[in-house]
Amino acid sequence: MTREEVICRLYDRFIHPTEQKRESFIGVEIEMPIVNLNNEAVDFAVVHKLTAAFLEAFDFTATGFDEEGQVYSAVNSTFGDVFSYDCSYNNMEFSFGREKDLHDIHKRFKLYYGFAQDFFKPYNYTLTGMGINPNRKINHNIPIENGRYKMLFNHLSSFSKYFYIPMFFHRYPQFGMFSSASQVQLDVDFDKLPEIIDTFNKLEPIKALLFSNSVLLGENEDLLCCRDMLWQNSTHGINPHNVGMYDCEINSVDDILNYISTTSIYCVERNGKYLNFPPVNILEYFAHDKLTGEYTENGKRIFVEFRPKPDDIAYLRTFKFEDLTYRGTIEYRSACCQPIGDVMTVAAFHLGLQGKVKELQNLLDSDTTLYHHGYNAVELRKQLVRKELPLTVNEDALYDLVSKVLELCREGLAYRGLGEEIYLEPLYKRAENRTNPAKEMLSRLQNGESMEAIISSYAEV
Secondary structure, three states, X not given: OOHHHHHHHHHHHHHHHHHOOOOOOEEEEEEEEEEEOOOOOOOHHHHHHHHHHHHHHHOOEEEEXXXXXXXXXXXXXXXXOEEEEOOOOOEEEEEEEEEOOHHHHHHHHHHHHHHHHHHHHHHOEEEOOOOEOOOOOOOOOOOOOOHHHHHHHHHHHHHHHHOOOOOOOOOOOOHHHOEOEEEEEEEOOHHHHHHHHHHHHHHHHHHHHHHOOEOEOOOEOXXXXXXXXXXXXXXXXXXXXXXXXXXXXXXXXXXXXXXXOOOEEEEEEEOOEEEEEEEEEHHHHOOOOOEEEEEEEOOEEEEEEEOOOHHHHHHOOOEEOEEEOOOOEEEEOOOEOOOHHHOOHHHXXXXXXXXXXXXXXXXXXXXXXXXXXXXXXXXXXXXXXXXXXXXXXXHHHHHHHHHHHHHHHHHHHHHHOOOHHHHHHHHHHHHHHOOOHHHHHHHHHHOOOOHHHHHHHHOOO
């Protein structure tokens, strides 16, 4: 394909869906670590028993099977909810079908979550609301045995091949098997698309203050949201435009489209096999006559030569904090899994502020607490995911700004008239106490509280 043809296809896939006038819906995805409180690795046999019981109890139909015939995903036809395991059987995920009201999602979450917890209790297992599995060092951090997850693990494990790339790679290619997120998708209109992406990108430092909840205990406890580092310093971040934040201004749809054209593709599917290969810019990808990908089978690496196809655009997947999807939605993906009692805070925060994006934009553009001190949004996020605030920031003024953001959010939710602003209460408390779940956990550990007690409290509905 020519460059112009690729750009056209990118527009059709990512931009065109936002031009279609439709009702606005909410999609929520909640990942949670499974913890064996016996201080042993999770026994996947127990997980598979739960899966069978869950599908029967809630009339879910299996849609994904691993190579041993075990179910790793299932869907409920009534609501469109998906029950699944993300990357490994150590990480459970509930993805809710699109809804208009956060209360409906929360009600079903509590129903599903309560069932899983009751099932796990006799085994002394629990789900909990942490962004990093506290038993990551003793669990079996192996991918689900299917083509996609094995491909993903192969891709992440290939970092040692890129010695010629001047970047730091961490040594956790299995991070998807012990990290958990809370993500929300919101429909977006074409005419608000640049404004929303640019404004929420500038909001990321404040989100770090409120939602950080992923600490590599015993290794780098100064980093309260290690999710950022795990993604950005992996093979996903070889092209930094595939992950994290936007390091440029987004002022128009053309800016968005041009940015998408700078991202890279690293996998395709051929003859039922997922192939991974060194990331290549999407425009350059289609300029190749042939490429070589690989997959594993019976422990062996098998190399396959293939030709790019126009439909391979479907395999272009980025992991931006504000990720424009092919559904006409923006997926907000920078927040860690939250304590279960606060599970709806992430969705409520984004939903309320997307309805007040103009006011939020004005607030951030006029801010002199964070901005206009020599740092951009990307640099500020890296500072505010740490335990200690930088000396360049006035803490009182910073949390005054946080309070103004939360008040805008409350107004946005109140305008909807559904009472969803109740889900912001934990965020007001965090702002008042100048804390977040990661800080709270570290403080409790320092005061002599056991990790098991913290796991249990973060698991409470």
